Amino acid sequence: xxxxxxxxxxxxxxxxxxxxDEKKALxxxxxxxxxxxxxxxxxxxxxxxxxxxISGVRNIMRDDAVSGSMAAEKVLSNASVRLEGCxxxxxxxx
Amino acid sequence: xxxxxxxxxEIHVELSTGSKLFCGCxxxxxxxxxxxxxxxxxxxxxxxxVLNRAAVQYAIKAGLALNCEIGLFSxxxxxxxxxxxxxxxxxxxQFDLPFCLDGYVDIELNGEQKRIRIERIHLExxxxxxxxxxxxxYSLADYNRCGVPLIEIVxxxxxxxxxxxxxxxxxxxxxxxxxxxxxxxMEEGSMRVDVNTSVRPVGTxxxxxxxxxxxxxxxxxxxxxxxxxxxxQASVLDSGGRVVQETRRWxxxxxxxxxMRSKENAHDYRxxxxxxxxxxxxxxxxxxxxxxSLPKMPHERYLEYTGKMGLPGSDANQILExxxxxxxxxxxxxxxxxxxxxxxxxxxxxxxxxxxxxxSPEQIPFDGAALGxxxxxxxxxxxxxxxxxxxxxxxxxxxxxxxxxxxxxxxxVISDVAGIKSVVSDILKQxxxxxxxxxxxxxxxxGFLMGQCVGALSGRADPQVVRAVLQExxxxxxx
Ligand SMILES: [Zn+2]
Numbered sequence: 001x002x003x004x005x006x007x008x009x010x011x012x013x014x015x016x017x018x019x020x021d022e023k024k025a026l027x028x029x030x031x032x033x034x035x036x037x038x039x040x041x042x043x044x045x046x047x048x049x050x051x052x053x054i055s056g057v058r059n060i061m062r063d064d065a066v067s068g069s070m071a072a073e074k075v076l077s078n079a080s081v082r083l084e085g086c087x088x089x090x091x092x093x094x
Numbered sequence: 095x096x097x098x099x100x101x102x103x104e105i106h107v108e109l110s111t112g113s114k115l116f117c118g119c120x121x122x123x124x125x126x127x128x129x130x131x132x133x134x135x136x137x138x139x140x141x142x143x144v145l146n147r148a149a150v151q152y153a154i155k156a157g158l159a160l161n162c163e164i165g166l167f168s169x170x171x172x173x174x175x176x177x178x179x180x181x182x183x184x185x186x187x188q189f190d191l192p193f194c195l196d197g198y199v200d201i202e203l204n205g206e207q208k209r210i211r212i213e214r215i216h217l218e219x220x221x222x223x224x225x226x227x228x229x230x231x232y233s234l235a236d237y238n239r240c241g242v243p244l245i246e247i248v249x250x251x252x253x254x255x256x257x258x259x260x261x262x263x264x265x266x267x268x269x270x271x272x273x274x275x276x277x278x279x280m281e282e283g284s285m286r287v288d289v290n291t292s293v294r295p296v297g298t299x300x301x302x303x304x305x306x307x308x309x310x311x312x313x314x315x316x317x318x319x320x321x322x323x324x325x326x327q328a329s330v331l332d333s334g335g336r337v338v339q340e341t342r343r344w345x346x347x348x349x350x351x352x353x354m355r356s357k358e359n360a361h362d363y364r365x366x367x368x369x370x371x372x373x374x375x376x377x378x379x380x381x382x383x384x385x386x387s388l389p390k391m392p393h394e395r396y397l398e399y400t401g402k403m404g405l406p407g408s409d410a411n412q413i414l415e416x417x418x419x420x421x422x423x424x425x426x427x428x429x430x431x432x433x434x435x436x437x438x439x440x441x442x443x444x445x446x447x448x449x450x451x452x453x454s455p456e457q458i459p460f461d462g463a464a465l466g467x468x469x470x471x472x473x474x475x476x477x478x479x480x481x482x483x484x485x486x487x488x489x490x491x492x493x494x495x496x497x498x499x500x501x502x503x504x505x506x507v508i509s510d511v512a513g514i515k516s517v518v519s520d521i522l523k524q525x526x527x528x529x530x531x532x533x534x535x536x537x538x539x540x541g542f543l544m545g546q547c548v549g550a551l552s553g554r555a556d557p558q559v560v561r562a563v564l565q566e567x568x569x570x571x572x573x
Binding site: 013014015052053054055057058059060061062063064065066067068069070072075076078081083084085086087088089090091092 | 111112113117118119120126127128129130131132133136138144145146147148149150167169174176177178191224225226229230231232233234235236237362364367369372373374375
């Protein structure tokens with residue numbers, strides 16, 4: 001099962017750098033999760049319609065009203081590094 | 095070998111709602127970085143986004159303005175990508191059930207009409223802005239734009255030249271302006287275009303490999319980029335190479351593009367249904383109500399202007415450039431029953447004044463009814479064309495009606511002969527010497543006296559009438 005999981009590909013998509021032992025552990029975890037999900041295949045869903053949202057609710061929307069923002073100082077309090085009122089992030093030029 | 099390009103566009107348009115798509119932060123341009131953010135749009139864990147009803151209505155209106163079918167059931171999907179302009183590491187977008195499908199826009203080029211099909215329009219949240227300049231290993235992230243409602247208009251690959259792309263983008267922009275869903279300011283980034291281009295040898299049908307050029311923010315750069323990319327792909331093929339499917343970045347200063355370093359799997363977004371946003375469902379009646387709320391689209395207005403109103407096509411287009419001008423024109427034409435003079439005052443006089451004052455048409459301080467009144471005054475010979483221009487200038491400065499301005503400034507035409515006679519006889523009294531010379535047989539002096547009269551009446555009287563009165567009074571003097 002483990003070898004079927006394209007773990008490196010998924011790690012690349014997620015921008016995660018994984019050590020070999022982490023990869024092994026994660027691959028085993030994912031194999032378990034997928035095996036569990038596979039039990040769904042045994043259920044006869046018959047003509048049940050496709051579920052687009054689990055809540056069954058529709059049209060929960062808000063009016064277009066401005067309720068204000070946080071102070072920039074507070075927004076930036078989560079930044080590990082900041083400069084000129086901005087979050088400083090590693091440069092990722094495509 | 096000659097090649098033909100095949101072009102498809104993705105047009106991103108920011109909607110002019112008051113608040114963002116999923117939170118109550120304001121939508122505006124400029125300002126301090128990170129000053130329009132809250133826990134929802136900066137993706138603090140545990141927050142719950144709630145859909146802005148107006149944004150949904152705007153997206154549907156955009157679809158109706160561009161002749162789309164509107165889906166009665168729509169939902170949102172999560173588009174996963176990891177880039178620091180998006181603090182959630184996913185964008186809430188629409189994948190398989192967007193609001194609008196299968197639209198089209200008819201463009202006209204060199205007198206020929208062509209239909210460009212629109213595949214879909216979906217609603218999504220905009221990402222933040224990264225500033226790369228001046229820093230070596232770092233970028234600066236400003237999340238003010240995060241969560242601003244954005245529609246993405248995706249065309250079929252129906253566009254066959256840079257000029258067709260230009261005509262299409264201009265038409266879409268105008269339709270969205272009239273629909274009132276966006277200010278479509280390309281220079282402020284509220285309308286941005288991705289261009290997909292491939293080329294094929296003339297006479298073949300097979301589509302070549304396409305490249306994608308991201309985030310073009312002017313019509314000029316769209317045209318230049320398509321021309322440059324068509325030539326680049328042709329020269330690659332001519333030299334025996336093959337075009338690589340890639341994303342390229344257009345450098346408008348250099349007038350050339352270069353490949354962006356991108357991973358092969360950059361387009362694998364692992365979409366899945368967005369659990370945080372509840373699906374939207376509409377009845378056909380609700381859609382029809384939105385359709386009925388749309389104002390007349392520019393192409394309909396064009397047909398009216400050039401048809402029964404009798405404007406030349408170029409004048410109609412110039413007025414239609416701006417919703418504000420078109421509205422003023424239509425009101426003025428209705429009140430004055432003179433579309434041609436209304437149009438020429440707008441195109442020649444109003445546009446020049448706006449240009450001189452650095453104002454946009456939305457800032458014109460009077461309405462179409464006032465302009466219509468002025469045109470009517472001209473038509474009824476209550477004011478001369480020359481003085482009408484002076485009144486127009488004052489309409490920009492005061493908030494008074496044109497008739498009050500004309501009255502206050504003595505621009506009103508003196509239509510009764512008695513009024514003109516009294517002015518002319520005053521002139522003759524002040525110029526006894528000239529009158530004497532004329533009576534002594536110097537016919538040239540008539541011109542001088544006529545000039546004095548016209549000057550004193552400063553365009554308030556018909557020169558023909560003034561001449562007749564002057565002749566009559568001089569005749570009396572001779573007797
Ligand atoms: Zn917010």
